[in-house]
Every structure is written in C-alpha cells, then in structure tokens.
Ligand SMILES: Nc1ncnc2c1ncn2[C@@H]1O[C@H](COP(=O)(O)OP(=O)(O)OP(=O)(O)O)[C@@H](O)[C@H]1O
C-alpha cells in the first residue's frame with residue numbers, strides 16, 4: 273500500500289438510499305492492467321463511475337479513493353475536473369452513443385486538449401492526428417472532420433480511446449469497451465489497448481464480464497459479487513486454481529479457450545445474482561455456493577490473503593480444492 | 600500481440616458504417632439534396648394554398664349575409680343586392696367565382712377589396728409588417744427569456760430552484776394570453792401609466808415610438824410563449840444532460856459551461872428550434888386577439904373586419920398569406936434542422 277496509483281479503500285456507495293457497493297477495496301499500481309469482472313448488476317460500472325466522480329447527485333459515498341496522492345472523495349469539483357481526462361480517463365460500452373452526434377469527432381478531441389492544456393490549435397490538431405493514426409485510424413485528417421454517423425462502432429471506440437488518451441492520463445478505466453462490437457473488432461480493440469498500455473506505461477482498469485478478454489489483457493483480476501470484492505488475484509493463479517467458489521463458477525461456466533479469439537460469453541451460473549440492496553446474510557454468495565457450510569451464513573467473511581498472494585472473501589478458501597481451467 | 604501492420608490491415612475488415620453518407624458529406628448539402636428538398640417544399644405550397652383558400656371560401660360562403668348586405672345595410676332591398684352582387688361578380692356560380700379568383704391569385708393578383716375597392720395586396724402590405732413585428736419581437740423575447748431559464752431549470756432539476764421555474768411556467772401555461780394582456784394593461788397602462796395601451800406609430804416613421812407602443816401587446820406573447828418554451832427546453836436539456844455523450848464530456852474533464860452549451864444544448868437544439876417554430880405559428884393566432892385588444896392595424900384586425908363585412912377577396916388574400924407564412928416557417932425550420940443535425944443532412 274501507499275505506492276499505488278489508485279487505491280480504493282472500504283468504499284460504500286448508496287444511490288437514493290439504496291446500498292449498491294459495500295466495503296469495496298482494491299488497488300491499481302502505476303502501469304498495471306487490472307481486470308474487474310462480475311455478473312451484470314454486480315457494480316462494475318458504478319465502481320468506475322465512483323472513481324471518476326461521475327455519480328448522480330443523489331449518490332452518497334463513504335470510504336476513501338486515493339489517486340496519485342489525491343483524495344478523490346474530498347477533492348473540489350474543479351480539482352476533479354482537472355484530473356478527469358487529464359490524469360484519469362474513462363471509456364464506455366456504447367462508443368457511438370458516447371460521442372456527440374453533432375460535433376465532428378476531431379473537435380471533441382480538441383475540446384479535451386483545450387480543457388486541460390494551453391497549446392496552440394495547430395499543435396493540438398497535430399497531436400490529435402498522431403494519436404488517431406496510433407489508434408489505427410486510416411486518414412486521420414479526414415477522420416477528424418467526421419461525424420459519428422459516418423463511422424463504424426469500432427472506429428468510434430478508437431476515437432474514444434484517442435480522446436481518453438490525448439492528455440496522456442496515467443489511468444484508463446475501460447468499461448466493457450468491446451461488448452458492443454463485432455468479435456473481430458473486439459480482438460483488434462483489445463490488441464490496441466494492450467499495445468497502448470505497454471507503450472505508454474498506462475494503467476488500465478478493464479471492466480468486463482468476459483473472462484476471456486480479461487485474461488488476455490490483465491495481469492490481475494478483481495472479481496465483484498453483489499457490490500463486494502470477493503477475489504483479487506493474479507490472472508494465472510485464478511485460471512490455475514481459483515481461491516473463491518464464485519470466480520471458480522464463472523470459470524467453469526465460461527470454459528474460456530485462451531487460444532481462440534472467439535472467447536465465448538458466459539453461459540451463466542446457477543441461481544440469480546444477489547441484490548446489493550438486500551444482501552444475503554453472511555457470505556453474500558452463500559445461496560448459490562455449492563460449498564457452503566452453516567458458518568458461511570452466520571459470519572460475513574473478510575477479504576483475506578490466500579495462499580497465492582491474492583485476496584479472497586471465502587471462509588473455506590484453504591480447505592477447498594477448486595480446479596481452474598486447463599492451460 | 601499483433602504488429603502495427605497487422606493492426607492496420609485488420610482495419611480492412613472493419614466496414615465504414617455508411618459509405619454513401621461519407622460521400623454525401625463534403626460541403627453542407629452536397630449532391631443537390633438540400634435544393635431539391637427546398638424545391639419539393641415550395642411545390643407543396645401550391646396545393647396547400649389552393650386547399651386552404653377553397654376551404655376558407657366555402658366557410659365564408661356558409662355564413663349568412665354577404666358583402667352586398669353588409670355594404671347596403673338598411674337599404675338592402677333584393678334588387679339593390681342583386682346589383683351589387685353583379686358588380687362584384689357574385690352572381691356567377693360559386694366554383695367559377697373561386698377559380699377565377701384562383702387564376703388571378705396564381706399570377707400574383709389578389710384582386711380588390713369588396714369593401715374599399717383598394718387592391719388587396721396594398722392592404723396586406725400595410726397590415727403584414729405590423730403582425731410580423733409582433734410575432735418577431737415576441738419570439739426574440741421568448742428565446743431571450745425562456746432558453747436560459749429552461750437550461751437553468753434542467754441543470755437544477757430535482758433541486759428547489761429548478762422546480763420553481765417549472766412550476767411558475769406551468770401556471771403561465773394555464774393563463775390565456777388575452778387575460779394576461781388585460782392584466783398587464785390594468786397594471787402598466789391604467790395603474791402605473793408607464794406604457795401606452797393605444798396607438799401605433801409606424802416603425803419607419805418613429806422607430807422608438809413604435810417600439811414603445813408595442814411593448815404592452817408583445818409582453819403577454821412573451822410571457823405566454825415562455826411558459827411553453829421553458830418547459831420544452833428544460834425537458835430537452837434534462838435528456839441531453841443525461842445522455843451518454845454528456846457523460847463522456849464529463850469523463851474528459853470538460854468545463855461545465857462547455858458541457859452545458861456546446862454539448863448538451865447543442866444536442867437539444869433541434870428540439871428547441873421545432874418548439875420555437877411551432878410557437879411562432881401559434882403566436883400568429885394570438886395576434887388575432889391581441890391586435891383587436893390593442894387596436895393594432897395588423898393582419899388579425901384586418902381579417903376580423905373582413906369577415907365582419909364578408910369581404911371575400913380580402914379574407915382569401917389574408918388566408919393565403921397565413922398559409923405562406925406557415926409554409927416558410929416550416930421550411931426554414933427544416934433547413935435549419937438539417938444544418939444542425941449532420942446525420943439528416945442531404946437525406
Ligand atoms: N443511478 C442508479 N440508481 C440506482 N441504482 C443504480 C443506478 N445505477 C446503477 N444502479 C444499480 O446498481 C447495480 C450495479 O450497477 P452497475 O451498472 O455498476 O452494474 P454492472 O456490474 O456494470 O453491470 P453490467 O454488466 O450490466 O454493466 C445494478 O443493480 C443497478 O441496477
């Protein structure tokens with residue numbers, strides 16, 4: 273602790289009085305590419321939005337979020353604005369809807385530069401062009417003047433990535449950046465993120481419900497269940513031997529085939545996801561867990577170190593022999 | 600991980616969403632899209648005007664009494680009426696009356712007023728500027744008042760000040776314009792003596808006096824119009840501020856002022872334009888009443904008088920101009936909407 277770029281500590285989030293995230297803690301180190309997975313509704317997007325300070329006004333947040341030494345939860349709106357897009361950025365699931373339909377995409381990129389830096393227009397245009405070719409867009413000058421309706425979804429996502437990176441942030445939160453795209457384009461975007469993260473020493477928090485995508489890109493995977501972190505461990509360890517029955521079930525259900533680009537979507541796991549507004553007593557996963565014991569219902573398990581230098585929120589993590597997926 | 604070249608060749612798989620759209624761009628309305636669109640709309644004017652003219656003609660014919668009766672008053676004997684009718688060409692079959700009027704109207708000749716014998720186009724030339732001035736000032740005033748308030752209400756939606764704006768404008772919606780006019784007259788004219796209730800110096804002769812005299816007639820139009828526009832602008836802005844692209848703008852740290860105006864308001868602009876255009880047409884109707892209350896020599900007063908004396912040619916001439924205005928307003932709005940929404944350009 274301490275030297276992390278992003279440090280989320282005991283975060284509690286409620287919107288309009290409904291608890292949605294509970295005791296959420298994780299870190300992202302400088303230059304680290306971390307996955308954040310979980311079923312739909314587990315709170316992945318909300319986690320990203322909370323870090324960005326983009327929650328609706330009726331949200332109440334407790335805990336601390338430290339980014340490069342700044343406490344984001346106590347920072348002033350203007351301080352936050354200066355950080356957003358500049359030091360930490362976020363891209364979203366629907367790339368076309370996430371861009372303004374009536375403003376040329378180049379202008380939207382230049383707006384970001386103008387919001388954070390005082391550079392002459394011509395220089396900003398050059399930089400935007402450079403970046404557009406770096407994200408693999410042909411004919412950058414022409415693309416700068418294009419509107420979203422003239423571009424494909426994949427191109428829009430590349431523009432979003434360029435926009436998010438134009439001020440050289442240190443952290444990129446990517447919320448399901450490929451979910452809305454064709455499979456071939458998905459692979460291209462994942463490659464692109466991989467390359468950019470490597471070249472720029474960029475830290476990435478990749479939100480996804482696709483373990484295949486995550487394991488391809490991320491060195492570490494954080495698993496959310498019902499608004500809580502249940503597992504936080506290195507990707508290879510997770511794949512080899514999960515230390516929590518929930519990511520284990522996810523792995524079994526996904527049958528990820530790492531050698532194929534065609535990583536199948538989850539087929540889902542038995543039972544309905546728990547509702548963070550009315551969480552089950554004890555271990556939140558217990559109603560769906562094939563390994564539960566009476567003790568699991570009585571005590572809320574802590575997030576504790578496992579035998580692989582990871583963290584798990586399972587009382588039985590030492591006794592259970594959970595099998596991963598074949599390498 | 601792939602190399603750069605593979606990354607670029609990989610792009611070949613990725614189709615541009617809509618290549619024709621990409622080609623259509625380059626220059627605002629390339630490929631003749633917009634001129635053709637304007638032409639189509641203008642051609643539509645002819646049947647619309649003919650239809651509206653015919654409808655008006657028949658409606659006016661249904662009203663008992665006629666121009667001869669109105670002109671002769673007490674002396675209206677059947678013989679005298681027959682003479683006047685013959686003078687005015689009213690002894691011919693109704694269809695023929697209409698087609699002969701139509702034939703002349705298409706060449707730009709609106710005929711003479713039955714009542715005064717003056718060319719209808721001259722009468723309209725005098726009355727139209729008065730009405731247009733009222734509507735134009737009302738629209739400008741409404742935009743100036745309602746757009747900032749609507750945006751403010753949207754930004755503060757859910758907070759007390761935002762609800763206040765919406766509540767007040769909701770009350771405004773329920774108050775009829777003529778009632779508002781009467782209240783304003785009793786306050787500013789009768790009570791405080793600040794503003795004149797009667798009189799209309801022509802703008803060309805006495806610009807300041809003209810503006811001074813139209814304040815009171817225009818004020819109820821601005822207030823009534825704002826009540827509508829504030830709510831619509833605010834609703835459109837609430838949507839725009841909640842949109843994905845506004846979230847992106849926030850995520851990129853754009854200043855709030857830029858987000859509000861350059862992004863959200865820009866997204867709401869087509870809606871706002873449509874609301875304003877509809878309002879302009881609605882205000883044309885409001886002038887009918889207000890010109891009567893304030894005794895202004897506009898189209899509304901002229902129409903009401905013409906109907907009173909069954910001045911068929913004048914009625915038809917005025918209706919024709921109303922139809923023309925409606926058409927032009929719609930056309931202008933469509934053109935502007937095309938300009939502000941790139942996706943519909945040239946479509
Ligand atoms: N503004 C809000 N007000 C109330 N509840 C919300 C709000 N936004 C999200 N939620 C709820 O919070 C929970 C977590 O939402 P979140 O969007 O973070 O899920 P997610 O993990 O990103 O799921 P998905 O994979 O579907 O994107 C969901 O149950 C959702 O209904």
Ligand code: SF4
Pocket residue numbers: 516517518555556557558561562563564565568573585586587588589
């Ligand atoms: S604590 Fe018990 S119920 Fe929860 S995941 Fe572990 S074994 Fe299952």
Ligand SMILES: [Mg+2]
Pocket residue numbers: 316317318447
């Ligand atoms: Mg989500």
